[in-house]
Amino acid sequence: MTGSHLLNDSSVDNDVLLNVQDLETHFFGEQSVTRALGGVSFQVKRGETLGVVGESGCGKSVTALSILRLLPKGSAKTVGGEVRFNGRNLLDLAEREMRSIRGGKIGMIFQDPMTSLNPVYTVGRQIAEAVQIHTRASRSEALDRAEEMLSLVRIADPVRRVKNYPHEMSGGMRQRVMIAMALACSPELLIADEPTTALDVTIQAQILRLIVDLKERTGTSVIFITHDLGVVAETCQRVIVMYAGRIVEQANVRDLFARPMHPYTKALMRSVPDRRRGRERRLAEIPGIVPSLRDKIIGCSFAPRCPYSTDVCRENTPVLTERDSAHAVACWHAEKVVSA
Template identity: 80%
Template sequence: MLTQRTVGEEILLDVRNLETHFYGEESITRALGGISFQVKKGETLGVVGESGCGKSVTALSILRLLPKLAAETVGGEVWFQGHNLLELPEREMRKIRGDKIAMIFQDPMTSLNPVHTVGRQIAEAVQIHTGASRTIAMAKAEEMLRFVRISDPERRVNNYPHEISGGMRQRVMIAMALACSPELLIADEPTTALDVTIQAQILRLIVDLKERMGTAVMFITHDLGVVAETCQRVIVMYAGRIVEQATVTDLFARPMHPYTRALMRSVPDRRQGRQRRLPEIPGIVPSLREPIVGCSFAPRCPFSIDICRLQTPVLSDVESGHAAACWRSEEIVGT
């Protein structure tokens, strides 16, 4: 019998103490070290951090799309509509993927099947989750291409992925993800490898579609500018853990974790006449193959003291709705 619980009306996704490991021949990589966060109905939650901090692994763990044998979610809970997704039989999980929770992957060229037309691939998702006939599903595919502003959808529905541009392929991925009107859309760096103009178009499209459909969005990115433009709340990840969590307004006004402050200082200032050398964060991200003692950012942190290297800080509220995992967060706010 499946475990159920009552979920608050406005909470759509509730992730609790999620832990994921990757297995090598002689080592275990602790990719996620017990992260907890929530996604509210209709909001856009930004997930930011350097490459390798666990952003994409979080999404794949939620949807249980980790590579078999090589990776495993070893602890935690993922609550969605009263069920813990980690306990669902695979058959039930397949009904949720693409229907209730959909995902846009980083590289549409490797995510789309090269031997099927884009229309057929969108229609397949509609058929699987709604039971529609092939004719109705293809009509829906054409409608979705029009919905994501692809011109001449009647013709494009018969194109193969290699016959359309990178920007169009990303729009096709968005159309496929939204075809069944999901309640949660996970966008994993959807503007990677696109030029600046197309990036802006894709971001505007996602924001517009979210507002029109009421879909909640979990937006994974390393670009703080994207977060400022698209998100209401944000979590900052480092070395498989959440180090700060706040509304976007509070995060940019008062970053409380040294890592968040370092990320913000690394953003280029494009205002006219502003030229400066961008500061770099010294050191490297620690290896997750060995247990980390103390704060994972301590070796790179200019504020670290003895306790930082001996005890792991817990993510806790410093101000209402603004949490940080730092022993010195209250002192840092005033510096």
Template identity: 55%
Template sequence: MKPLLEINNLHVSFNTYNGEVQAVRGVNLHLNKGEALAIVGESGSGKSVTAQSLVRLIPSPPGLIKQGEVLFDGRDLTQVSEKEMFKIRGSEIGMIFQDPMTSLNPTMTVGKQIMEGLMWHQGYGKAQALQKAVDMLRLVGIPNPEKRVHQYPHQYSGGMRQRAMIAIALACNPKILIADEPTTALDVTIQAQILELMKELQEKMETAIILITHDLGVVAEMAQRVAVMYGGKVVETGTVEDIFYRPRHPYTWGLIQSMPRLDQKREEDLIPIPGSPPDLLDPPKGCPFADRCPHAMQICHEEMPEWTNVSDVHRVTCWLEHPDAPPVEREEPRVNIVSR
């Protein structure tokens, strides 16, 4: 089956006073219809820049898609006109941004913000769009939607604003939903409700989801496949079970080991990853994780490793996979996830 979305050799940079920040460096990913793909990694790893590049929301200048292609239904989104891209955003690809308070327009009612996309992209009349907006608020669990549709964002709680963002993103029934940290700044009860809502809507509407997050608990709850990013590159991809139970890249091991666990009794049991992410003004020639990796060899600093296929769906780029590499004892991950 041909993927719904293919990202091939994507490079994105930002020109600053200090020089060129190479935020995304040769990312290759794909997304199948109805699938949930999580992109994980530390802040600054390139997750959000990759997601925003898919719908050309990188401000230019200073941002620039320097190389690569984003194939969606046979079209390269890096090459289509801005007019055509405007039609695709919202109608075929929806996006939930990190902070709903700053993403929602404070001067417009929530209903009007849902209606806007319906009238632009679907040709709805005002009365029809208003009824659809009420239906969408009801679908995402907003109580008394007939009243709430006429209220402003500041009259909504944090969880309700996030639900309203989901309603806006899904109003035109897009084929792909990009969710950038959809549970940031929400308490754990509301987080669980938002994740459950997204799963239900994905099943009902068969929407493919790209989930951008640093929260591995959210990944275990939502995703089928995971891409691990570091230093602007994808360093490992696989199923949720592969990444949580059979991680091959030392950075992925570090992420798993730094997760809090239910059986953890002391804060000291958390194992942080020492060091800092690489400076993307002057990115390393070799593996971006080499300076922080306890198993790094000389070649790790000098040359980026090729991809190794661990299985049909599990791939990693690490010199430890080379047949001449010294054996490394991998600690068994101590996690517990529920497979979807």
């Protein structure tokens, strides 16, 4: 049995909220097919924060959009796998049922709040609309909830700010509005897709602390999508590392940072500055580029960039396999990576 199955067997753990199995998503062009996800499997437990890391284009955001069925119609389609939320396969639900889950049971914070918020409506109306769609609240009750949520995400003077339009707010405030909207209906799962990317460092830290505080207060499970390993170390309990549309490693955060088993994970860590005294070192770059997902990949997708690759890597695709308790890796030479 492969590690992907061992780590995703919901029959032995009734505390699993989300169970993704063998998810495959393709984008269709006029003359080509891009295999954006190639069989992604993972779980999210109740009250857990799961980090999803990897370079741009590795499939992090596509995974989130596939879960919520928000892929662009006509050009993208989930062609295989299951997404079980509270035991129900979201891929089998009618669109009407999915609309009741999006924003209600599962909330999402998108990367750019300026393009996610409607510029012609006040932020209060937009939050209130989400509340009315998923609850039986009246218009006045929904607006009261909007004020409450703005206060919860620490926006000063929420009674006045609820009447503001998105352009009247700073980037950090707009991101707080997005968090308020995502949490307004008390979802069981929050997907945060690089919510601090466009913000300066000080505001990034405030937003991260806010998400962590709200998660601890509400008990909401969180999927935190990021390319920043520092964010993962501060906010997550478990982490999955993605590369070229596949999961190449997954473990709890402490184990991953103490003992990375995949050469890609190790390379990502070496490309991050280590500011601890006496540990100054030259940053390492990862040579090469991510392979095109329009072409069929034979063997390990990381092999052309990997210092440990051999003929077996270039000819056979490694399967995500459990090596230690709850630590799985898709690599033919994991032992060499650990010992190096």
